[in-house]
Amino acid sequence: xQELVKVVVDAMGGDNAPxxxxxxxxxAVNTRKDIKVxxxxxxxxxxxxxxxxxxxxxRIEVVNTTEVIEMAEPPVNAIRKKKDSSIVVGMNLVKKGExxxxxxxxxxGAVLVGGQVIVGRIKGVERPPLTPLIxxxxxxxxxxxxxxxVDARPSHLVQFAKMGSxxxxxxxxxxxxxxxxxxxxxxxxxxxxxxxxxxxxxxECKDINFIGSVEARDIPAGVCDVIVCEAFVGNVILKLYxxxxxxxxxxxxxxxxxxxxxxxxALLVKPALKATLKSFDASQYGGAPLLGxxxxxxxxxxxxxxxxxxxxIIQCVQFKQQNINEKIKEHISVKEEIRED
Amino acid sequence: xQELVKVVVDAMGGDNAPxxxxxxxxxAVNTRKDIKVxxxxxxxxxxxxxxxxxxxxxRIEVVNTTEVIEMAEPPVNAIRKKKDSSIVVGMNLVKKGExxxxxxxxxxGAVLVGGQVIVGRIKGVERPPLTPLIxxxxxxxxxxxxxxxVDARPSHLVQFAKMGSxxxxxxxxxxxxxxxxxxxxxxxxxxxxxxxxxxxxxxECKDINFIGSVEARDIPAGVCDVIVCEAFVGNVILKLYxxxxxxxxxxxxxxxxxxxxxxxxALLVKPALKATLKSFDASQYGGAPLLGxxxxxxxxxxxxxxxxxxxxIIQCVQFKQQNINEKIKEHISVKEEIRED
Numbered sequence: 001x002q003e004l005v006k007v008v009v010d011a012m013g014g015d016n017a018p019x020x021x022x023x024x025x026x027x028a029v030n031t032r033k034d035i036k037v038x039x040x041x042x043x044x045x046x047x048x049x050x051x052x053x054x055x056x057x058x059r060i061e062v063v064n065t066t067e068v069i070e071m072a073e074p075p076v077n078a079i080r081k082k083k084d085s086s087i088v089v090g091m092n093l094v095k096k097g098e099x100x101x102x103x104x105x106x107x108x109g110a111v112l113v114g115g116q117v118i119v120g121r122i123k124g125v126e127r128p129p130l131t132p133l134i135x136x137x138x139x140x141x142x143x144x145x146x147x148x149x150v151d152a153r154p155s156h157l158v159q160f161a162k163m164g165s166x167x168x169x170x171x172x173x174x175x176x177x178x179x180x181x182x183x184x185x186x187x188x189x190x191x192x193x194x195x196x197x198x199x200x201x202x203x204e205c206k207d208i209n210f211i212g213s214v215e216a217r218d219i220p221a222g223v224c225d226v227i228v229c230e231a232f233v234g235n236v237i238l239k240l241y242x243x244x245x246x247x248x249x250x251x252x253x254x255x256x257x258x259x260x261x262x263x264x265x266a267l268l269v270k271p272a273l274k275a276t277l278k279s280f281d282a283s284q285y286g287g288a289p290l291l292g293x294x295x296x297x298x299x300x301x302x303x304x305x306x307x308x309x310x311x312x313i314i315q316c317v318q319f320k321q322q323n324i325n326e327k328i329k330e331h332i333s334v335k336e337e338i339r340e341d
Numbered sequence: 342x343q344e345l346v347k348v349v350v351d352a353m354g355g356d357n358a359p360x361x362x363x364x365x366x367x368x369a370v371n372t373r374k375d376i377k378v379x380x381x382x383x384x385x386x387x388x389x390x391x392x393x394x395x396x397x398x399x400r401i402e403v404v405n406t407t408e409v410i411e412m413a414e415p416p417v418n419a420i421r422k423k424k425d426s427s428i429v430v431g432m433n434l435v436k437k438g439e440x441x442x443x444x445x446x447x448x449x450g451a452v453l454v455g456g457q458v459i460v461g462r463i464k465g466v467e468r469p470p471l472t473p474l475i476x477x478x479x480x481x482x483x484x485x486x487x488x489x490x491v492d493a494r495p496s497h498l499v500q501f502a503k504m505g506s507x508x509x510x511x512x513x514x515x516x517x518x519x520x521x522x523x524x525x526x527x528x529x530x531x532x533x534x535x536x537x538x539x540x541x542x543x544x545e546c547k548d549i550n551f552i553g554s555v556e557a558r559d560i561p562a563g564v565c566d567v568i569v570c571e572a573f574v575g576n577v578i579l580k581l582y583x584x585x586x587x588x589x590x591x592x593x594x595x596x597x598x599x600x601x602x603x604x605x606x607a608l609l610v611k612p613a614l615k616a617t618l619k620s621f622d623a624s625q626y627g628g629a630p631l632l633g634x635x636x637x638x639x640x641x642x643x644x645x646x647x648x649x650x651x652x653x654i655i656q657c658v659q660f661k662q663q664n665i666n667e668k669i670k671e672h673i674s675v676k677e678e679i680r681e682d
Contacts, residue, residue: 265609
């Protein structure tokens with residue numbers, strides 16, 4: 001029999017917990033036979049939700065936790081003090097090897113801090129980036145880094161490029177992924193100090209397919225598969241994607257409701273349009289992994305519904321089966337050896 | 342009689358020069374009686390274009406220039422060497438007081454360098470930012486800075502906030518404009534080193550309406566009027582706006598063409614939709630001024646058509662009549678005095 005991939009789900013995390021987190025877990029074990037889910041959270045609440053569904057009982061386990069880390073809590077403090085929270089207990093299960101992965105829709109800050117402090121970095125990884133997939137015209141691209149550790153160094157960005165390439169190739173299935181660095185012009189001499197220093201280092205990397213600078217204008221068109229940037233810029237890109245998309249779609253809707261003629265037209269275009277716009281909706285692509293940790297940690301959107309939780313859980317299987325962390329270890333250590341020459 | 346506002350237009354700048362630059366100048370003088378345009382460029386080309394139109398001959402003048410700065414040329418070199426280019430000659434007219442403003446759709450780099458080197462900064466202004474208006478849900482906001490001078494200091498951002506507020510209040514007509522700093526979270530303690538240092542300085546400013554951090558997600562919704570950031574981030578925001586907008590609109594169009602039903606619907610919604618989407622198109626808002634110079638320099642999009650050139654010229658009238666530079670001088674010098682206390 002195939003080995004089960006064990007995924008801890010933070011049942012208490014996110015705006016729709018525990019209803020949607022528990023439903024997402026149930027849907028995941030009902031969809032795939034190779035998954036076991038461990039739900040961390042208040043036992044009576046979680047079991048109350050579970051009792052609504054039919055699912056293979058041996059593939060969902062509940063671990064009772066008494067504390068919850070709130071969205072607004074300072075993350076470092078919360079991780080240190082709330083030892084019996086769904087996040088801390090869940091991450092400790094990954095640390096101890098009792099689970100392969102941890103999925104949370106809770107506080108981004110707490111997940112990032114917990115990932116580093118509890119699960120810990122792979123040896124040689126200087127900084128674990130948060131890496132969501134973002135939609136492009138005909139597919140997706142990996143935005144690396146969108147985390148909380150701003151003011152990165154060139155060596156961090158080089159590791160991001162390597163880890164991002166491994167993820168896109170093995171989890172998303174893009175052969176020889178094109179790596180670009182976010183810049184304010186296409187030429188090598190353009191950019192801020194960080195980009196100018198990083199550019200030649202990326203050019204030297206033999207194990208990535210570096211295509212040079214990428215202007216923000218060309219990201220949605222899909223000019224590259226791995227978009228390297230430091231976290232402040234990555235965060236701006238991720239959130240502006242959401243913001244421009246939401247405003248533009250609301251304007252399209254308002255435009256269609258302007259008069260009788262356009263309202264009739266709207267009824268006719270609606271089904272086709274809905275399908276197209278869905279493909280440009282970031283939330284369907286599962287969560288954002290925190291790469292470079294000793295186990296897998298996945299952060300999903302705070303407003304995640306069951307379907308995003310399910311997608312994030314399934315994503316962990318691919319990650320585990322493709323031995324992503326082994327591959328990261330190989331490539332990061334190769335770099336360390338070159339450095340010592 | 343009202344005094345004429347004299348605007349130099351770089352007839353050779355941009356993808357559609359000189360046809361659209363000349364047409365834009367003609368349309369401007371035909372629309373408003375208080376404008377005189379001086380066109381810099383190859384005389385025979387410019388006059389050839391002018392001969393196609395009817396306009397008051399005494400309000401368009403041609404100054405012959407023999408050189409053109411190409412888009413790809415290194416800007417510092419180009420400004421230094423091409424003394425008889427349409428950009429250098431045009432900016433010198435502003436410097437000598439023979440014109441009030443300079444408008445170009447040519448090389449952004451050359452316009453930025455020329456603005457600083459030829460026209461020169463207002464005393465006390467540390468760095469002149471490039472400041473386009475970007476569309477929001479129900480209006481526009483000023484994005485300051487999108488220029489080429491990256492790696493800004495906190496004092497630069499404070500000046501941007503002041504100059505941007507003056508511009509929005511007096512040129513765009515927004516009373517007591519809300520100023521926000523681009524950040525990766527709403528809390529004061531979030532951000533990179535630059536934002537953390539700048540935040541308290543902005544809070545102290547008495548002459549601006551500082552509302553705190555603004556996340557990129559909320560920019561398109563119009564949560565603030567003056568969006569303060571350093572140029573690298575500003576450039577990413579400006580270009581991603583364009584990129585996400587273009588990709589999403591092309592997806593909406595493709596979605597509508599999917600089947601017979603949606604095609605019929607598309608015919609019906611098209612007129613209403615076109616009007617709505619036009620309001621989200623950055624190009625209609627004229628050019629981006631380079632604030633804090635001794636004269637006005639406006640950069641318009643390289644792909645500008647006549648209408649954007651005309652809008653940029655008309656924008657200069659408001660700038661001049663509202664004495665923007667006098668107001669900038671007052672507020673920047675106020676700050677210098679406080680500093681000396």
